[in-house]
Amino acid sequence: MDLSGISPVLLLASLIVASTPILLAALGELVVERSGVLNLGVEGMMITGAITGFATAVATGSPALGFLGAAVGGAALSVLFAVLVLWLKSNQVATGLALTLFGLGLASMVGQAYNGIRAPEMGDIAIPLLSDIPVLGPILFRHDWVVYLGVALVAGVWWFLNRSRAGLTLRAVGENHDAAHALGYHVLRLRFLAILFGGACAGLGGAYLSLVRVPQWTEGITAGAGWIALAIVVFASWRPLRLLLGAWLFGGISVLQLNLQAARVPIPVEVLSMAPYLVTILVLVLISSGRGRAALAAPGSLGQPFHASR
Amino acid sequence: MNLNRRTLLASGATAATLATLGLPVRAQEGPLKVGFIYVGPIGDGGWTFQHDQARLAVEEHFGDAVETVYQESVPEGADAERAITQMILGGAKLIFTTSFGFMDATVNVATKFPDVKFEHATGYKRSDNVATYDARFYEGRAVMGTIAGRMTKTNKIGYIGSFPIPENIQGINSAFLHAKKVNPDVEMVVIWAYTWFDPAKEADAAKAMIEQGVDVILQHTDSTAPQAAAQEAGNVFTFGQASDMAAFKPTPRISSIIDNWAPYYINRVQAVLDGSWQSQAFWGGIGEGEVQIGEITEAVPAEVKAEAEALRDRIASKEYHPFTGPINKQDGTPWLAEGQVATDEELAGLNFYVEGLSGDIPS
Numbered sequence: 065m066d067l068s069g070i071s072p073v074l075l076l077a078s079l080i081v082a083s084t085p086i087l088l089a090a091l092g093e094l095v096v097e098r099s100g101v102l103n104l105g106v107e108g109m110m111i112t113g114a115i116t117g118f119a120t121a122v123a124t125g126s127p128a129l130g131f132l133g134a135a136v137g138g139a140a141l142s143v144l145f146a147v148l149v150l151w152l153k154s155n156q157v158a159t160g161l162a163l164t165l166f167g168l169g170l171a172s173m174v175g176q177a178y179n180g181i182r183a184p185e186m187g188d189i190a191i192p193l194l195s196d197i198p199v200l201g202p203i204l205f206r207h208d209w210v211v212y213l214g215v216a217l218v219a220g221v222w223w224f225l226n227r228s229r230a231g232l233t234l235r236a237v238g239e240n241h242d243a244a245h246a247l248g249y250h251v252l253r254l255r256f257l258a259i260l261f262g263g264a265c266a267g268l269g270g271a272y273l274s275l276v277r278v279p280q281w282t283e284g285i286t287a288g289a290g291w292i293a294l295a296i297v298v299f300a301s302w303r304p305l306r307l308l309l310g311a312w313l314f315g316g317i318s319v320l321q322l323n324l325q326a327a328r329v330p331i332p333v334e335v336l337s338m339a340p341y342l343v344t345i346l347v348l349v350l351i352s353s354g355r356g357r358a359a360l361a362a363p364g365s366l367g368q369p370f371h372a373s374r
Numbered sequence: 375m376n377l378n379r380r381t382l383l384a385s386g387a388t389a390a391t392l393a394t395l396g397l398p399v400r401a402q403e404g405p406l407k408v409g410f411i412y413v414g415p416i417g418d419g420g421w422t423f424q425h426d427q428a429r430l431a432v433e434e435h436f437g438d439a440v441e442t443v444y445q446e447s448v449p450e451g452a453d454a455e456r457a458i459t460q461m462i463l464g465g466a467k468l469i470f471t472t473s474f475g476f477m478d479a480t481v482n483v484a485t486k487f488p489d490v491k492f493e494h495a496t497g498y499k500r501s502d503n504v505a506t507y508d509a510r511f512y513e514g515r516a517v518m519g520t521i522a523g524r525m526t527k528t529n530k531i532g533y534i535g536s537f538p539i540p541e542n543i544q545g546i547n548s549a550f551l552h553a554k555k556v557n558p559d560v561e562m563v564v565i566w567a568y569t570w571f572d573p574a575k576e577a578d579a580a581k582a583m584i585e586q587g588v589d590v591i592l593q594h595t596d597s598t599a600p601q602a603a604a605q606e607a608g609n610v611f612t613f614g615q616a617s618d619m620a621a622f623k624p625t626p627r628i629s630s631i632i633d634n635w636a637p638y639y640i641n642r643v644q645a646v647l648d649g650s651w652q653s654q655a656f657w658g659g660i661g662e663g664e665v666q667i668g669e670i671t672e673a674v675p676a677e678v679k680a681e682a683e684a685l686r687d688r689i690a691s692k693e694y695h696p697f698t699g700p701i702n703k704q705d706g707t708p709w710l711a712e713g714q715v716a717t718d719e720e721l722a723g724l725n726f727y728v729e730g731l732s733g734d735i736p737s
Binding site: 070071074075078082085172175176179181182273277278279280282283284285286287288289318319322323325326327328330332333334337 | 416563568581
């Protein structure tokens with residue numbers, strides 16, 4: 065055992081990087097679920113974003129355009145889901161699962177030409193002054209811009225949901241779509257926009273894997289990250305700030321367990337691998353018992369199809 | 375109308391003849407269908423990619439006599455049974471299941487279909503219609519370990535293990551023994567990823583090692599993500615796993631272990647076509663051409679390259695066995711005496727580290 069080998073600063077810095085893909089994807093899904101739609105296709109949209117982003121970045125040589133391409137790719141796939149679910153009233157769970165399968169297949173097909181190619185590199189941006197603060201600087205202020213974007217998006221979504229009129233409307237649609245409809249809000253239009261946002265965010269998360277974290281295209285690159293993102297939304301009880309904590313916790317434990325192994329800490333690997341999931345269960349138990357119970361409440365209309373004539 | 379009825383009768387007669395003749399007629403119809411069950415996607419750039427290259431070699435070698443089918447990313451465990459069964463119902467007569475975790479599924483399905491031949495990679499359970507085949511990856515690891523021991527400056531070598539099964543433990547022991555032989559100060563850091571293929575996790579494992587001072591990484595997982603992580607870090611060397619991973623030449627990838635399954639696959643398909651197929655346990659290494667050492671790049675000094683190639687040639691000619699005593703177990707008790715060579719049975723069930731390695735093998 066050699067704990068001195070683990071540098072807490074590097075560990076926290078890599079934790080933030082490791083959690084960015086699931087943070088982005090989960091944030092998008094949070095908005096979708098707050099509007100009352102359950103989209104289980106996060107994994108499919110992520111991997112579609114991973115390949116469209118990668119392809120765009122390779123074609124243009126610009127990682128920034130790559131991320132734009134990823135957002136467009138993820139959103140495009142989510143349009144398919146939106147049309148099926150909102151206007152054709154298909155079952156949301158089944159459609160979401162189908163979207164995941166479709167996305168995995170589509171990405172693998174598009175990706176055939178991109179095996180073994182390298183993505184253009186994206187440098188880190190050290191924020192002037194702030195990055196020179198001892199300890200905090202390397203942890204928080206020496207990352208690539210997508211990390212900052214992720215955190216900024218969390219703040220933005222928090223503000224949107226809690227402080228803006230449009231956010232209030234979105235929440236109303238998610239809590240009770242019939243009441244919102246009666247008040248004259250466009251339930252389907254709002255949900256459509258929320259689904260688009262969710263798709264774009266998932267696409268960004270996927271591209272973070274293929275352009276920054278791995279960084280290259282390999283089939284099945286997301287390897288279940290989309291499902292973890294879905295779990296984090298529940299873990300966060302549909303609140304953006306808790307979502308940030310949840311993502312860091314998940315990313316942190318997965319990075320920590322690898323570091324502990326490398327430091328030869330005699331804790332069984334199985335326990336370490338289980339840890340993120342155990343913590344999720346624990347947190348769910350804690351916040352769903354006693355006083356915290358009300359805080360867990362899922363959006364009232366989550367998963368229900370909306371039909372204006374009813 | 376009359377004519378039609380006559381044709382109908384005639385075709386009925388043909389069918390009856392066929393039915394009495396039975397199976398032989400059906401067997402001569404069409405090509406032999408050979409199925410492949412893959413654990414990862416073909417595009418993994420590693421393990422599954424190499425199996426698929428061998429499948430393509432089979433197609434090219436036999437032309438119209440053989441038809442191949444495959445399924446990618448089949449989960450290890452119960453669902454594999456379904457995938458294998460489906461392939462048999464589709465007409466496959468010979469099936470290669472290409473991962474250790476398909477062992478029980480293969481054996482279970484094999485008892486239900488005694489007429490179908492099975493080839494299971496890296497396992498140890500056999501029956502009349504289940505053969506096993508494996509490659510002596512540890513021979514390649516010995517060569518990698520030698521290069522790693524020479525190349526490390528921090529004296530810390532990392533090994534990303536997939537699952538704590540004998541195949542991985544052979545690799546860890548072999549790489550460590552040979553690194554230690556050329557560099558007595560070397561330490562080895564092992565991380566179990568508990569996956570064959572998860573690029574993000576493999577990249578994280580490589581990063582965790584690099585942050586802790588590891589500067590040469592061997593991987594037993596299938597994606598190229600650790601190579602990319604090493605490249606980003608700079609001054610870290612890696613080895614291609616299963617496939618050459620040539621995209622990362624000349625650094626960080628300084629050499630590789632390449633799995634070459636094509637000769638074996640062609641051989642076994644031929645045996646089925648001839649009717650001479652029998653269950654067996656095949657374990658080929660560098661000498662048989664099943665394990666190949668990829669190009670050692672110019673990042674490696676010439677004398678180290680020569681040393682590694684000499685070791686490779688001595689292993690190929692069976693002059694030297696990577697597990698030759700004296701070797702002690704991790705707890706210091708003797709395993710192999712001076713000059714004694716590990717038997718294949720011992721290696722196939724290897725479940726302990728050799729002396730000098732720290733940490734426990736997860737059970």
